[in-house]
Amino acid sequence: MWIYALLAAGIFMGWSLGTNDAANAFGTAVATGVVKYRTAVTIISILVVIGAFIMGHQNITEVASIATNNEVMASQSTVAAAIEKGTTQTLIWKSALKAAIVFACAGLTVFVMSYLKFPVSANQSITGAIIGWGLFYADYGNAELRAQNLGQLGKFASTWLICPLGAAIISFVIVVLFNKLLANRLSKLTHYDLLVKVGYLIAGGFASFSIGMNSSANVTALYFDSIDDGIRTNLLTDARLTATIGGIAIALGVLTYSKKVMMTVGTAIAPLTQIEGFLVIIAMALTIVLMGNTFGIPVSTSQAVVGAVVGAGLTKGLKVVNFGVFKNIAIAWVSSPLAAGLLTYVVALCTQAVFR
Amino acid sequence: MLIFSKKNDKISQYFYAHQEDVAECFESFEEFFKLLFSENADRNLLESAKVSVDNHEAAADQELIHIVNTMRETYLPATRKNLISLAQSTDKIANKCQSIVRKVLLEKIQLPKEVRPDLLEIIAVTEDQIRILYKAVDKLLNDYKGLDKDRKILDDVRSEESHVDKIEAMLHERIFEMDLPLFEKTYYWDVVEKICNISDAIENIADQIQVMLIEREA
Numbered sequence: 001m002w003i004y005a006l007l008a009a010g011i012f013m014g015w016s017l018g019t020n021d022a023a024n025a026f027g028t029a030v031a032t033g034v035v036k037y038r039t040a041v042t043i044i045s046i047l048v049v050i051g052a053f054i055m056g057h058q059n060i061t062e063v064a065s066i067a068t069n070n071e072v073m074a075s076q077s078t079v080a081a082a083i084e085k086g087t088t089q090t091l092i093w094k095s096a097l098k099a100a101i102v103f104a105c106a107g108l109t110v111f112v113m114s115y116l117k118f119p120v121s122a123n124q125s126i127t128g129a130i131i132g133w134g135l136f137y138a139d140y141g142n143a144e145l146r147a148q149n150l151g152q153l154g155k156f157a158s159t160w161l162i163c164p165l166g167a168a169i170i171s172f173v174i175v176v177l178f179n180k181l182l183a184n185r186l187s188k189l190t191h192y193d194l195l196v197k198v199g200y201l202i203a204g205g206f207a208s209f210s211i212g213m214n215s216s217a218n219v220t221a222l223y224f225d226s227i228d229d230g231i232r233t234n235l236l237t238d239a240r241l242t243a244t245i246g247g248i249a250i251a252l253g254v255l256t257y258s259k260k261v262m263m264t265v266g267t268a269i270a271p272l273t274q275i276e277g278f279l280v281i282i283a284m285a286l287t288i289v290l291m292g293n294t295f296g297i298p299v300s301t302s303q304a305v306v307g308a309v310v311g312a313g314l315t316k317g318l319k320v321v322n323f324g325v326f327k328n329i330a331i332a333w334v335s336s337p338l339a340a341g342l343l344t345y346v347v348a349l350c351t352q353a354v355f356r
Numbered sequence: 357m358l359i360f361s362k363k364n365d366k367i368s369q370y371f372y373a374h375q376e377d378v379a380e381c382f383e384s385f386e387e388f389f390k391l392l393f394s395e396n397a398d399r400n401l402l403e404s405a406k407v408s409v410d411n412h413e414a415a416a417d418q419e420l421i422h423i424v425n426t427m428r429e430t431y432l433p434a435t436r437k438n439l440i441s442l443a444q445s446t447d448k449i450a451n452k453c454q455s456i457v458r459k460v461l462l463e464k465i466q467l468p469k470e471v472r473p474d475l476l477e478i479i480a481v482t483e484d485q486i487r488i489l490y491k492a493v494d495k496l497l498n499d500y501k502g503l504d505k506d507r508k509i510l511d512d513v514r515s516e517e518s519h520v521d522k523i524e525a526m527l528h529e530r531i532f533e534m535d536l537p538l539f540e541k542t543y544y545w546d547v548v549e550k551i552c553n554i555s556d557a558i559e560n561i562a563d564q565i566q567v568m569l570i571e572r573e574a
Contacts, residue, residue, distance in 0.1 A: 033434030
C-alpha cells in the first residue's frame with residue numbers, strides 16, 4: 001500500500017501544471033474583469049476533470065515512448081526479464097519511484113515558475129525531466145533514442161519561436177479585422193458584454209476541456225502500465241483512472257494557486273480590453289488548430305497565449321507591449337525544461353545505487 | 357441568453373426610473389428654493405416642497421435597490437461594478453438635495469436678497485447639467501461606441517460645472533463683502549457651497565463615465 005504514496009509526486013506535478021496552465025484558458029478573462037477569479041477557477045476545474053475523464057486516457061501512451069527510451073518506464077524486454085526472474089514487485093517499485101523522481105523534479109520546476117509568475121509549458125518540463133533521466137541512464141549509442149531526444153529539442157525550439165510568432169501574427173490580424181469590421185456594430189453595452197461573456201465562456205471552457213484532455217495523462221502517465229501483457233508492472237493499470245487522477249490534481253492546482261500566472265498573462269505583457277482578451281483566446285485556439293493540427297508544427301498553449309497577447313498589444317503600437325516581461329517569460333520557457341532536466345540528472349546521479 | 361437580455365432590459369428600466377426620481381427630486385429642490393425666495397414664503401408650502409423632495413429621494417433609493425438586486429448575472433462583473441457605482445453616484449444628488457432642504461428648513465435660514473438670483477441661477481444650471489448627464493448615460497447604455505468617439509457631451513457636463521464655479525466664486529466674494537458678522541457670512545457661504553457641490557458631484561459622474569470608456573479602450 002505504501003507504494004501508492006509515490007503517486008504524491010504525480011499529484012504534485014498535476015497541481016503545478018494547474019497553477020500554471022489555468023492562465024491559458026481564463027487569464028485574460030480574469031485580468032480584464034470579464035469573469036471573476038472564483039468563477040473562472042471553478043469552470044476550469046470542472047472541465048479539466050471532465051476532459052481528463054472522457055478523453056484523457058487517449059493520450060496516455062504518448063509519453064510512454066519517450067519515457068521508455070529514456071529508461072524511465074520499463075521496456076518490454078525489461079518486463080519480460082522481470083517476469084522470468086520473478087521480480088515484478090521490485091520492477092513496480094522501481095518504476096513508480098522513477099516516475100516519482102521525474103514528476104517531483106518537473107513539478108518543482110513548474111511550481112517555481114508559477115511562483116515567479118511566468119507562464120511556461122509544464123509538458124516541456126516533464127519531457128525535459130525525462131530526457132535528464134535518460135542522459136544518465138539511457139544508452140546514447142541507440143540511434144532511435146538520439147533521434148527521439150533531438151526531435152524533442154527541435155520541438156522545444158519550435159514552440160519557443162515559431163508558435164508564439166505565429167500566435168502573435170494571427171492575434172494581430174484578428175484584432176485589426178475585428179476593430180475594422182465589427183467593433184462599431186457593438187454599440188449597445190448589453191451586446192458588447194453579451195458577446196464577450198458568452199465568447200469567453202465558450203472559448204475558455206473549450207481550452208479548459210483541452211487541458212484536461214491533453215495534459216491530464218502527462219502528469220500521471222509514468223505510473224501507468226502501458227504494456228498490455230496481463231501482468232502488472234507499474235502502479236496503475238486503468239488508463240481512465242490514471243488520467244482522471246491527473247485531471248483532479250490539475251484542478252486542485254487551478255483552484256488553489258493559479259492567480260499569479262493568470263495576472264501575468266492578462267495584464268503584465270500588454271494592457272488588453274475585454275474584447276481583445278477574448279480575441280486572444282480565439283487566436284490561441286486558431287494557432288493550435290492551424291499550426292499544430294493542420295501543419296503539424298509543434299505548439300504549446302502557454303507559448304501560444306503569450307504570443308497572442310503580444311500580437312494584440314502590437315495593434316496599439318510597440319510601446320504598449322512590455323518587452324521586458326516578454327523577455328523574462330522567454331527565458332523561463334527555455335530554462336524550465338533545462339532546469340527540470342538538470343535537476344532530474346542530479347537526482348539520478350545521487351540515487352544510482354538504487355537503480356543500477 | 358434571453359434571460360440575460362431580458363434582465364438587462366429590466367436594469368435599463370430601473371436605471372431610467374432612478375434617474376427620473378433623482379431629476380424630480382431636484383425639481384422639487386428647485387421649487388423649494390423658489391418658494392423660499394418668494395416675497396410671501398409660506399411655511400406650509402415649504403414643508404410640502406420638502407415632503408416632495410423626501411418622497412422622490414425615497415423613491416430613488418428604492419430604484420437603486422432594484423438596480424443592485426437585478427444586476428446579478430447580468431453584464432460583465434466590471435460593467436456591473438461600474439454601473440452600480442454610477443447609480444450610487446447619481447443617487448447622491450438626491451441625498452444632497454434632501455440634506456440641504458432639511459438644513460434650510462430646520463435652521464430657518466434666510467439667505468440675503470443679494471445672493472438669491474445667483475443661487476437660483478446655479479440651481480437652474482445644475483438642472484441643465486443633470487439633463488446633459490442623463491443623455492450621456494443613455495448614450496453609454498445604448499450607443500457607447502458613439503459616446504466613445506464623440507465625448508463632447510461629457511465636456512458639456514463639465515462646462516456647466518465651470519459655469520457654476522464662476523457664479524460660486526462671484527457669490528463667495530459678494531457674501532464676504534457684505535456688512536455682516538463673520539459667523540453669518542460663513543454660515544451663508546456654507547449653504548451656497550453645499551448647493552454648488554451638487555454640480556461637482558454631477559461632474560464626477562461624467563468623469564466616471566469617461567473612466568468606463570477608457571477602461572474599455574485600454
